[in-house]
Amino acid sequence: MAEQNGEKDDQVDQKRRDLMKSIGLSMGALALGGVSAFNYLLPTTKDLPVMSNYPVAVLVDPEGNPITSSQIPEASPDSTVYPIIVFNYPLQDEPNILLKLKGTSIPGGVGPEGNIIALSGICQHLGCTVPLLMYFPHGHIPFEAQLIGYNENNWPEYGLLYCKCHGSQYDPLEGLHNLYNSGPAPSPANHSLPMVSLYVDPDDDHMYAMGMNSESAVIRTHLWEPNGEVHGPEVVKENLSGGTVLPLYNGSTPLSMASKISGNIYETIVVTSSNGPWPGTF
């Protein structure tokens, strides 16, 4: 049994070495290929015991076809519904909420109008995830938020991400500084939702997750706790150990990105709350 475990550990270690090698190649090639590396350079203050860098992952629909930024539905100030749009990153089982706001740009947003962002779907308070944490546009104030004093006059124009567990609130319009404490009740969370560094390839409009924004908070489940769990802006270390890496891109659609990097491209499936195939009707 010990021998079997040893073989398994060796296989896992080899996969990790391969991943780290391929990601290193990807980053170097991207820098050379003229694609800005600014958004996904790792902060030197974070501790990454397993992955030396984040994977480059193309966003695909459940059939494995890359989605385009133009396909993402938009939420406007008069929207009454918005689908849950989620993908895992940087590891499996780590949801992020994909969101596009109509008629406004967002700090750190991507796409032709700079209005597309992806924020962690893991609440920074105690870790509740989608769908307990989700986006509610201006025309859809959740019942739980109404109980703490929100109404159509004080629910922000472009809505909030609201966690039904204990009422944490995050303003997507503020990009990576999205913690919201301007409403009738304070947010139990004490820092913003981490922000995924997205990239839209101008050649084919395909979308990629390239890392976590180095200025944003650490993903709630990545808190590094050498001396006990720490919360707030003092958290500077991120622990990616023990997770499952994303699969390699397996679709038949050629990716323009493939000619810009020499390393592997991984994939992450975008799932929605809508009926029918992506992007469905909203």
Ligand code: FES
């Ligand atoms: S876990 Fe989200 S508000 Fe507590």
